[in-house]
Amino acid sequence: MVKDLVKEGAVEALRKCFSSRMEFGTAGLRAAMGPGISCMNDLTIIQTTQGFCHYLEESLGNLKERGVVIGYDARAHPPSGGSSKRFASLAAAVFISRGVPVHLFSDITPTPFVPFTVSHLGLCAGIMVTASHNPKQDNGYKVYWENGAQIVSPHDKGIAKAIEENLEPWPESWNTEEALKSPLLKDPYQDINTQYFKAIQKHCHHRCSINNYLCKVKIVHTSVHGVGHAFVQSAFKAFDLHPPFAVEEQKDPDPEFPTVKYPNPEEGEGVLTLSFALAEREGATVVLANDPDADRLAIAEKQESGQWRVFSGNELGALLGWWMFRCWKQQNSDAAAVKSLYMLSSTVSSKILRAIALKEGFHFEETLTGFKWMGNRARDLLNQDKTVLFAFEEAIGYMCSPSVLDKDGVSAAAIAGEMVSYLAMKKTSLSQQLTAIYTEYGYHISKNSYFICHDQDVIRSLFERLRNYSGKKDSYPTECGRFSISAVRDLTTGYDSNQPDNKAVLPTSKSSQMITFSFANGGVATMRTSGTEPKIKYYTELCAAPGNSDVTQLKKELDDLVDAIVKDFFEPEKNKLQPKPE
Numbered sequence: 001m002v003k004d005l006v007k008e009g010a011v012e013a014l015r016k017c018f019s020s021r022m023e024f025g026t027a028g029l030r031a032a033m034g035p036g037i038s039c040m041n042d043l044t045i046i047q048t049t050q051g052f053c054h055y056l057e058e059s060l061g062n063l064k065e066r067g068v069v070i071g072y073d074a075r076a077h078p079p080s081g082g083s084s085k086r087f088a089s090l091a092a093a094v095f096i097s098r099g100v101p102v103h104l105f106s107d108i109t110p111t112p113f114v115p116f117t118v119s120h121l122g123l124c125a126g127i128m129v130t131a132s133h134n135p136k137q138d139n140g141y142k143v144y145w146e147n148g149a150q151i152v153s154p155h156d157k158g159i160a161k162a163i164e165e166n167l168e169p170w171p172e173s174w175n176t177e178e179a180l181k182s183p184l185l186k187d188p189y190q191d192i193n194t195q196y197f198k199a200i201q202k203h204c205h206h207r208c209s210i211n212n213y214l215c216k217v218k219i220v221h222t223s224v225h226g227v228g229h230a231f232v233q234s235a236f237k238a239f240d241l242h243p244p245f246a247v248e249e250q251k252d253p254d255p256e257f258p259t260v261k262y263p264n265p266e267e268g269e270g271v272l273t274l275s276f277a278l279a280e281r282e283g284a285t286v287v288l289a290n291d292p293d294a295d296r297l298a299i300a301e302k303q304e305s306g307q308w309r310v311f312s313g314n315e316l317g318a319l320l321g322w323w324m325f326r327c328w329k330q331q332n333s334d335a336a337a338v339k340s341l342y343m344l345s346s347t348v349s350s351k352i353l354r355a356i357a358l359k360e361g362f363h364f365e366e367t368l369t370g371f372k373w374m375g376n377r378a379r380d381l382l383n384q385d386k387t388v389l390f391a392f393e394e395a396i397g398y399m400c401s402p403s404v405l406d407k408d409g410v411s412a413a414a415i416a417g418e419m420v421s422y423l424a425m426k427k428t429s430l431s432q433q434l435t436a437i438y439t440e441y442g443y444h445i446s447k448n449s450y451f452i453c454h455d456q457d458v459i460r461s462l463f464e465r466l467r468n469y470s471g472k473k474d475s476y477p478t479e480c481g482r483f484s485i486s487a488v489r490d491l492t493t494g495y496d497s498n499q500p501d502n503k504a505v506l507p508t509s510k511s512s513q514m515i516t517f518s519f520a521n522g523g524v525a526t527m528r529t530s531g532t533e534p535k536i537k538y539y540t541e542l543c544a545a546p547g548n549s550d551v552t553q554l555k556k557e558l559d560d561l562v563d564a565i566v567k568d569f570f571e572p573e574k575n576k577l578q579p580k581p582e
Contacts, residue, residue, distance in 0.1 A: 014036075016036075016038060017034060017035050017036025017037075017038055017039055018035075018036040018037060018038070019038065020037070020038055021037040021038065021044075022037070022038055022039070022040075022044065023160070024048065024051075024156060024159055024160040024163055025156050025160075025531070026150065026151055026152055026153060026155075026156045026370075026372055027140075027142065027150070027370075027372070027531065027532070028140060028141045028142045028143045028151075029044075029048060029140055029141040030131055030134065030138060030139075030140035030141075030532060031138065031139070031140075032137045032138050032139075033075075033077035033080050033082035033137060033138070033139050034077070034079075034080045034082070034137075035080060039080075040082060040087070040138075040139040040140070040141070041080060041082055042081075042082070042086070042087075042090055042174075043169070045087045045090050045091060045141065046090055046094060046169050046173045046174070047163055047166065047167050047169070048141055048163055049090070049091040049094040049095070049127075049173075050094055050162075050163070050166040050167075050169070050170060050173065051159055051160070051161075051162035051163025051164070051165070051166050052125070052127070052143065052159050052162070052163070053094055053095055053098055053100065054162045054165070054166050055155075055158050055159045055162040056068070056100075056124055056125055057098070058162075059158070060124050060146065062124070063100055063124050064098075064099050064100055064101070066101075066122060066123050066124045066146075067095075067100055067101030067102060067103060067123055067124065067184075068095055068100060068101075068102055068103070068123055068124055068125045068126060068127065069102075069103040069104075069105075069114055069117040069118055069121070069123055069125075069126045069127070069188065070088045070091050070092055070095075070102060070103070070104045070105070070114075070126070070127045070128075070129070071088070071105045071109045071111070071113055071114040071117075071126070071127070071128045071129070072084035072085050072087065072088035072105065072108060072109075072128070072129040072130065073108055073109075073111070073128075073129065073130040073131075073226065073227050073253075073292060073293045074108045074226065074227055074253030074254070074255055074292075075129075075130070075131060075136070075138075075139050075255050075292075076255040077136075077137060077139070077255070082139065083255075084108075084129040084130060084139060085108075085129075086176075087129045087139065087141070088104060088105075088127075088129045089104070089176040089179070089180065090173070090174075090176060091127055091129070091141075092104045092176070092179055092180070092185065093172065093173055093174070093175055093176045093178075093179035094170070094173045096172075096179040096182045096184050096185060097170055097171075097172030097173060097175070097179070098170075099184065100184070101184045101185075101186065102179075102184060102185050102186070103117060103121065103123065103186050103187070103188040104185055104186070104187065105187065105188060105189050105192075106187040106189045107189055108227045108253060109189070109192075109227065109231075110227055110228060110231050110290075110293060110294035110295065110408075110409070110410050111128050111130055111132070111142065111293040111294065111295040111406070112196075112294070112295055112404045112406060112407070112408035112409070112410060112411070113192055113196060114126040114127070114128040114142075114144060115144050115148050115149065115150075115375070115404050115405055115406045116148075116192065116195075116196050116199070116403055116404045117188055117192050118144050118145075118146065118148045119148035119403065119404075119405065120192065120195055120196075120199075120403070121188070123146065124146050125143065125144060125145060125146060126143070126144035126148075127141065127142070127143055127144075128141075128142040128144075128293075129141060129142075130142060130292075130293040132291055132292065132293045132295065132296075133224075133262070133263050133264035133265070133266070133291040133292055133293075133296070135262065135263075136255060136256060136257050136263070143155075143159070144406075147376065147379045147405070148375070148379065148404075148405045149372060149375030149376045149378070149379050149405040149406065150370075150371065150372035150375055150376075150406060151372065152372050152373065152376055193234070196403075197234055197235065197237075197238040198238075199401065199403040200235065200238060200401055200403070200410075200411040200414060200415075201238050201239070202401070203324075203327070203400060203401055203411065203414075203415055204238070204239040204240070204414070204415075204418060205327040205330065205331070205418070206327075206418055206421070206422050207239070207240050216242050217242070217285070217286065217420055217421045217424045218242075218245065218279075218282055218283055218284035218285065218286075219242075219244040219245070219284055219286045219287070219288060219417055219420060220244060220245045220246075220247065220275050220278050220279045220282065220284045220286070220287045220288070221233075221244035221245070221246055221247070221275075221287075221288045221289070221290075221413065222246070222247040222250045222251070222271075222272070222274065222275045222287070222288075222289045222290070223246075223250060223251055223253075223289075223290050223292070223294065224250055224257070224260060224263050224265060224271060224289060224290065224291060224292055225250050225252070225253060225254040225255075225256075225257045225258070225259070225260070225263060225292060226253060226263065226290060226291065226292025226293060226294060227253055227292065227293060227294055228290035228292075228294035228409065228410065228413075229246055229251040229252070231294060231410045232244065232288070232290065232294070232410055232413045232414070233246070235410050235411065235413055235414035235417075236413075236414055236417055238414065239414045239415075239417065239418055241414070241417045241418060241421060244288060244417070245278055245279075245282050245284060247274050247275050247278050248278075249274055250274060257292070259274060263291065263292050264291060265289040265290070265291055265296065265297075265298035265396065266291075266296070266298065266313075266395060266396055268298075268310045269308070269310060271289065271298075272287055272289060272298070272300055272308070272310065275287040275289060275300070276300070276308055279302065284302075285301060285302045285429075286299065286300070286301050286302075286420050286430070287299065287300040287301075287308070288413050288416060288417070290409040290410070290413065291396075291409065294409045294410050295397065295406065295407045295408060295409050296395070296396045296397050296407060296409045297316070297396055297398060297409040297412040297413055297416065298310065298311075298316075298396050299311050299316055299416060299430070301429060301430045301431055303431060309431060311430070311434075312394070312446065312448075313349070313392070313393065313394040313395055313396040313397070314349060314350035314352065314394050314444070314446045314541075315434055316392075316396065316398070316416075317345065317349060317350055317352065317353065317392035317393075317394070317398070318350065318352040318353075318434060318437050318438075318444070319416075319419065319430060319433060319434055319437070320390060320392065320398055320400065320412065320415065320416065320419070321343060321352065321353050321356060321390050321392065322356065322433070322437050323415070323419045324343075324389050324390040324400060324415075325343075325356065325360060325362070325389065325390075328341070328387075328389055329360075337387075338360065338361045338362050339361070339362075339363075340385070340386045340387055341362035341363065341386070341387050341389055342362065342363045342364070342365060342378075342381050342386050342387065342388045342389065343356075343357060343362065343363070343364050343365075343388075343389055343390045343391065344364070344365050344366070344367060344374045344377060344378065344388065344390075344391035344392075345364075345366060345367075345374075345391060345392050345393065346366070346367055346368065346369045346370065346371075346373065346374065346393040346394070347366045347367065347368060347369060347491075347506065347516070347526065348369050348393075348394060348448075348526045348528065348537075348539040349392060349393050349394040349539075350394065350444045350446055350541055351444060351524070351541060351543050352437070352441065352444040353390075353392075354366075355441040355442050355444065355543070355546075356437075356441050359440075359441060362389075363386075365377065366506070367506070368491070368506055368507060369393070369514075369528070370393070371391075371393060371397055371399070371406050371407045374391040374393070374399065375399070375405035375406050376405075378391060378399070378402060378405050379405055382402055387402075388402050393407070394446070394448060394539065398412040400412050400415050438549070439546070439549060440546065441546060442543060442544050442545050442546045442547075442548070443542075443543075443544040443548065443549060443551065443554055444541055444542070444543050444544075445541065445542050445544075445551070445554050445555055445558050446539070446540060446541040446542075446558075447540050447541075447558055447559070447562050448537070448538065448539045448540065449537075449538060449579075449580050450530070450535040450536060450537040450538065450580050451535065451536050451570060451572060451577035451578060451579060451580070452534055452535055452577065452578040452579075452580070453534060453535070453536055453575070453576075453577050453578070454534045455576075458575050458576070458577075459513065459529060459536060460513075462536070462569075462570070462571070462575055463492070463513045463515065463527075466515055466527075466569060467490065467493065467515075474493075474495060476488040476490070476497075476515075476517075477517075477568075477569070480517070480519075480561075480564045480565055480568050480569065481560070481561075481563075481564030481567070481568060482560075482564070483519050483520070483521060483523065483560075483561055483564055484519065484520040484521075485517050485518070485519055485520070486518050486519060486520045487517075487518040488515065488516070488517055488518075489504055489506075489515070489516045489518075490504070490514070490515045490516075491504055491506060491507075491508050491509065491514040491515075491516075492508065492509065492510060492512065492513050492514055492515070493508065493510075494508040498518075512528065512529050512531060513527070513528060513529040513536075514526065514527070514528035514529070515527050515528075517565075519561065521542070521557065521561075522542055522543045522544060522545075523540065523541070523542045523543075523557075523558065523561050524540065524541050524543070525538060525539070525540040525541075525561070525562075525565055526538065526539045526540075527565075527569065527570075536570070536577070538562075538565065538566075538570075540558060540561060540562050540565070541558075542554055542557060542558040542561070
């Protein structure tokens with residue numbers, strides 16, 4: 001591939017490939033497959049794994065006794081010869097060359113199987129080779145620590161340093177053939193397949209009543225050319241639910257993702273077109289969609305009007321949170337047990353769980369954005385003998401079982417399937433149940449979007465202007481249009497006007513921008529940069545008190561608030577920001 005680029009005189013492409021090394025962060029690596037140190041290829045996978053292996057040797061004394069697990073999705077890039085399976089084999093060869101036992105899956109698996117295996121077998125670490133829902137040319141390298149959660153700082157910095165110190169391939173690192181014959185290599189596929197479905201069955205509560213109910217709900221499932229199909233079918237079987245209808249054109253893994261522009265169910269209707277068509281043919285009323293590595297879940301429901309409603313991540317968080325608590329309550333008659341019950345969500349997600357927790361008496365905690373924070377916090381709570389019932393983030397990620405300390409679209413699909421069936425038995429729909437939740441706990445209406453900006457200086461000055469609004473340092477805005485601001489939290493600088501000493505409680509990071517404004521009308525708005533894309537994102541929500549159910553008025557109030565934030569805080573014309581493509 002490099003020779004071709006040289007022959008073509010493609011200087012810019014070559015510069016892009018070789019100018020700077022991919023940065024290893026808490027999310028591991030994610031980049032295009034191709035040649036050079038800025039891309040995912042055999043060499044950069046070996047270098048990364050050598051660094052990670054060296055860091056584990058230094059950090060954990062019993063690496064050679066306990067070992068690691070490695071999983072992979074179905075991505076492949078014929079022009080460069082890269083594929084998830086090949087990268088996983090190379091990573092295995094590196095560890096085996098150092099005498100470390102490796103549990104390498106013999107076939108594709110969903111991402112949640114890797115953290116499950118780390119916890120289930122008590123391993124030192126896990127690696128998942130996947131780029132989740134990224135474009136087809138990308139791949140990634142996701143890392144889990146011995147606690148079963150994704151790594152957080154300072155591990156990322158320690159691993160990045162170890163990679164830089166171990167760039168030259170060790171003699172045996174390329175030798176995948178020998179490694180695959182090694183007695184240190186084990187295949188956990190069958191065992192984990194059995195144990196995972198056994199573990200999630202604990203969350204199946206209505207087997208008898210639903211099975212005896214004659215009206216079988218029809219559900220469609222798509223895995224969007226990823227790994228999810230077989231595993232979601234097995235999950236439904238574990239819950240004794242009727243198998244969902246699979247979208248034939250999308251059910252088998254295909255690294256080309258031929259039927260979709262982006263393999264991301266968060267993009268909504270475009271990705272679900274084939275699912276809606278199948279649902280219409282089969283008379284199904286609900287569609288479930290996983291992203292390609294099956295750690296996220298989107299849900300849509302046919303409305304009485306005949307239109308399809310794609311639920312937002314926040315709405316699904318409300319539905320699944322309500323359902324998980326309802327099932328828990330039925331199993332636990334001891335009134336005191338609720339005191340050691342926890343739910344978590346990220347700070348840019350809906351505050352609906354907070355409202356439910358206040359009324360029902362359990363604990364709710366917010367973490368920084370990303371499941372690495374929720375997974376690690378859940379582990380801390382579990383170590384204190386607390387029950388972590390549910391965690392979610394607005395980007396359609398749900399953790400419904402403490403056996404996987406990360407988002408899991410497979411268990412979430414089965415639990416959603418049972419919830420849909422139960423509601424149908426009660427002659428109600430997901431949309432009606434969502435309205436009932438908002439009526440009981442207060443409406444939570446959110447509106448999230450982003451602007452595209454490739455200029456780091458513009459991004460920096462946009463946020464700095466908000467920090468020095470009246471010309472003085474730390475003089476944040478006190479109003480936005482007609483909306484009065486009651487509090488400001490800045491997790492870049494560590495400022496929080498709500499705290500007695502003005503110091504934020506959540507961890508801060510100078511390397512990313514994130515400011516949250518609370519408004520006197522119950523609105524909350526967070527502006528932040530994306531760690532993986534050239535975007536400035538905003539997340540807004542209006543939290544109304546129970547009893548205030550004038551949805552049209554609440555939506556208008558939120559729309560007006562968003563318009564004011566865009567006009568006064570983003571200044572898209574002045575900053576030449578591109579709006580989210582429709």
